[in-house]
Amino acid sequence: MNLEQFKDKLGIGEDKVYAAMGAFSKPDDLVDAGRKIREMGYTKLDAMSPFPVHGIDEAIGVPFSKLGWLVIWFSAMGTATAVLLIWYIGAIDYRLVIGGKPFFDFSYTIPVAFELTVLFSAFATFIGLWALNGLPRLYHPSGNYSQAHRASDDLFLLVIEANDPKFDAQGTVEHLRSVGAADVEVVAG
Amino acid sequence: MSEDQGTIFPSMTEWDTRQNPALLDTNPPLVQGGKDYHGLSDQIGSIVEADVLKTPTKYWITLAVTASITGLLGLMLAYLISTGVGVWGVNRPIGWGWGITNFVFWIGIGHAGTLISAILFLFRQKWRTAINRSAEAMTLFAVMCAGIFPLVHTGRPWRAYWLFPIPNTDLNLWQNFRSPLIWDVFAVSTYFTVSLLFWFTGLVPDLATMRDRAVGRVKQYLFGIFSLGWRGSARHWRHYEKAYLILAGISTPLVLSVHSIVSFDFATSVIPGWHTTIFPPYFVAGAIFSGFAMVMTLLLIARWLLNLDNLITMKHLENMNKIILVTGSIVGYSYACEFFIAWYSGDIYERFTFLNRAFGPYWWAAWSMYSCNVFIPQLYWFKRMRTNLWVMFIISITTNIGMWFERFVIISTSLTRDFMPTSWGFFYPTWVDMCTFLGTFGLFLTLFLLFARFLPMIAISEVKGVLAYEKHVFKGEEVMVK
Numbered sequence: 086m087n088l089e090q091f092k093d094k095l096g097i098g099e100d101k102v103y104a105a106m107g108a109f110s111k112p113d114d115l116v117d118a119g120r121k122i123r124e125m126g127y128t129k130l131d132a133m134s135p136f137p138v139h140g141i142d143e144a145i146g147v148p149f150s151k152l153g154w155l156v157i158w159f160s161a162m163g164t165a166t167a168v169l170l171i172w173y174i175g176a177i178d179y180r181l182v183i184g185g186k187p188f189f190d191f192s193y194t195i196p197v198a199f200e201l202t203v204l205f206s207a208f209a210t211f212i213g214l215w216a217l218n219g220l221p222r223l224y225h226p227s228g229n230y231s232q233a234h235r236a237s238d239d240l241f242l243l244v245i246e247a248n249d250p251k252f253d254a255q256g257t258v259e260h261l262r263s264v265g266a267a268d269v270e271v272v273a274g
Numbered sequence: 275m276s277e278d279q280g281t282i283f284p285s286m287t288e289w290d291t292r293q294n295p296a297l298l299d300t301n302p303p304l305v306q307g308g309k310d311y312h313g314l315s316d317q318i319g320s321i322v323e324a325d326v327l328k329t330p331t332k333y334w335i336t337l338a339v340t341a342s343i344t345g346l347l348g349l350m351l352a353y354l355i356s357t358g359v360g361v362w363g364v365n366r367p368i369g370w371g372w373g374i375t376n377f378v379f380w381i382g383i384g385h386a387g388t389l390i391s392a393i394l395f396l397f398r399q400k401w402r403t404a405i406n407r408s409a410e411a412m413t414l415f416a417v418m419c420a421g422i423f424p425l426v427h428t429g430r431p432w433r434a435y436w437l438f439p440i441p442n443t444d445l446n447l448w449q450n451f452r453s454p455l456i457w458d459v460f461a462v463s464t465y466f467t468v469s470l471l472f473w474f475t476g477l478v479p480d481l482a483t484m485r486d487r488a489v490g491r492v493k494q495y496l497f498g499i500f501s502l503g504w505r506g507s508a509r510h511w512r513h514y515e516k517a518y519l520i521l522a523g524i525s526t527p528l529v530l531s532v533h534s535i536v537s538f539d540f541a542t543s544v545i546p547g548w549h550t551t552i553f554p555p556y557f558v559a560g561a562i563f564s565g566f567a568m569v570m571t572l573l574l575i576a577r578w579l580l581n582l583d584n585l586i587t588m589k590h591l592e593n594m595n596k597i598i599l600v601t602g603s604i605v606g607y608s609y610a611c612e613f614f615i616a617w618y619s620g621d622i623y624e625r626f627t628f629l630n631r632a633f634g635p636y637w638w639a640a641w642s643m644y645s646c647n648v649f650i651p652q653l654y655w656f657k658r659m660r661t662n663l664w665v666m667f668i669i670s671i672t673t674n675i676g677m678w679f680e681r682f683v684i685i686s687t688s689l690t691r692d693f694m695p696t697s698w699g700f701f702y703p704t705w706v707d708m709c710t711f712l713g714t715f716g717l718f719l720t721l722f723l724l725f726a727r728f729l730p731m732i733a734i735s736e737v738k739g740v741l742a743y744e745k746h747v748f749k750g751e752e753v754m755v756k
Binding site: 112131132133134135136137138141142145147149150152153156170171174175178179181183184186193194196197199200201203204206207208210211213214215217218220221222223224225227228233234235236237238239244 | 310311312315439447448449450451452453454456457460461464467468471472474475479482483485486487499502503504505506507508509510511512513514515516517520521524525527528531535538734735736738739742
């Protein structure tokens with residue numbers, strides 16, 4: 086597969102359409118517009134903002150994050166690792182008499198078990214966060230939008246992706262304008 | 275019913291207060307100076323973006339001084355490692371002199387960063403946003419300084435991996451998990467790792483802001499790589515906020531556990547003055563107390579040098595002083611409690627230890643600690659004191675002097691005079707002890723100066739969130755503060 090075919094597969098290229106995007110200057114306007122656009126029947130929506138905008142998830146239908154469910158398994162794994170490690174070392178592999186203390190007891194596993202639970206959870210959260218977000222990523226077509234660099238500064242962008250069944254370049258641009266978006270553009274892939 | 279609502283929803287009362295511009299003095303907005311979102315990016319970003327060659331000379335001079343002190347640390351460590359731990363003043367009966375004092379001191383400093391980033395987040399204290407980034411960075415640097423001491427105290431730091439339960443062929447030993455010292459290894463290394471992950475997670479959206487503002491290839495590449503392709507999508511933020519909540523949720527018990535486990539090093543022994551159950555909460559309160567004082571020292575300097583008065587407002591400083599007052603009073607209560615229990619226990623060694631602390635050969639250290647930690651912070655009951663920059667700067671320094679003496683007093687008084695008068699002794703620090711401790715301050719300040727210059731030291735995206743919230747609460751009647 087050469088580079089052109091690879092880009093085709095990813096939907097990248099000047100000839101492809103990624104989405105129609107428009108900008109708002111206030112977070113509340115973004116939420117209102119997102120809700121209206123969704124009511125028009127669009128489903129493949131995204132928003133870009135310099136800080137988390139509350140209410141945008143429900144407005145454009147972004148599902149609840151499942152990160153917590155992922156992390157809890159690693160937390161349990163951290164606890165189990167610590168207890169099993171201490172049990173194996175103390176009671177099986179290296180039985181050492183120290184002050185007549187038992188070779189294994191749950192009470193003295195607590196500090197290390199707690200720390201490993203936290204450590205495993207932290208790594209699961211950190212790695213899970215980037216994995217679920219599909220990051221690190223070197224290229225994303227949303228960067229082709231003329232105002233994209235301001236999404237981390239002071240603009241709130243609404244994105245209607247081209248793979249939305251209701252997407253139609255001209256009509257979608259009109260819809261975005263009708264809900265108050267500025268600088269509406271059709272963005273290349 | 276309406277009265278009940280007032281207590282169930284205290285935020286409603288706050289909301290009413292904020293609607294009334296006449297009460298702005300008592301509840302001023304957190305972001306001042308009439309900044310909008312772009313203004314915030316500009317103000318914080320411009321510190322980082324300024325041309326390196328045009329950095330004020332005073333910055334380079336300060337950096338040169340602190341870097342030289344760091345060099346002193348390097349020399350001291352090289353001398354210690356090549357000669358042996360005997361170059362420190364540790365000898366029978368004091369095996370834990372300045373090294374462990376400094377370890378506990380630096381670890382404690384770190385605790386405020388986690389408190390601000392995690393515990394205040396869970397309590398929804400919005401004022402934390404302006405100070406959490408620098409406090410978290412301070413945590414990382416303080417834990418680095420702390421880690422040096424036990425590491426070199428082992429005498430052979432190149433064998434440090436023996437501390438971890440990794441199968442080793444040169445030793446054929448496992449660690450003893452019945453000892454609190456191994457718990458400490460796990461606690462401190464977990465603490466550092468989790469703090470680093472938390473700090474970096476918080477930094478990514480701001481690195482993306484810096485990437486989008488960057489002029490010049492080098493900055494674009496560096497910020498581009500470290501911002502991982504963050505584009506602020508609603509899907510990103512949803513996972514990000516969940517991750518932030520989880521990290522805050524696990525860091526909260528973590529920070530409480532770290533100093534508790536540090537205190538177990540003492541409390542699980544049988545030495546008079548150490549063998550007490552009050553140690554974990556007492557150490558945690560002391561850690562937060564000293565850490566907040568250190569955050570205060572650093573922020574007052576940064577606020578003055580970088581003109582951040584509109585972001586780190588008097589309200590932020592006053593809130594921090596209130597926390598210093600509360601934790602200082604908890605520490606004072608713990609001192610009183612220790613004295614009471616020593617008397618009430620009827621144990622002659624315990625009674626002697628505490629009388630010896632206050633009136634024995636280390637009386638000067640003990641009374642420095644009581645004055646700096648318990649008496650001086652009581653000034654913060656007065657609003658005029660809480661809001662006076664000079665007072666808070668001086669108290670932030672005396673607090674850390676007091677907290678260093680606390681650890682010194684605990685270690686030295688108990689070890690020099692325990693059960694048998696025939697084995698009593700006295701601890702004299704050597705010049706190597708002193709220069710090593712001084713050197714860690716050099717390392718700490720050098721890292722902090724580099725951080726403040728080359729990374730956004732205020733969490734831009736979080737402060738923008740607070741700004742949006744405040745505009746929302748004021749519902750359009752935006753009240754500008756003169």
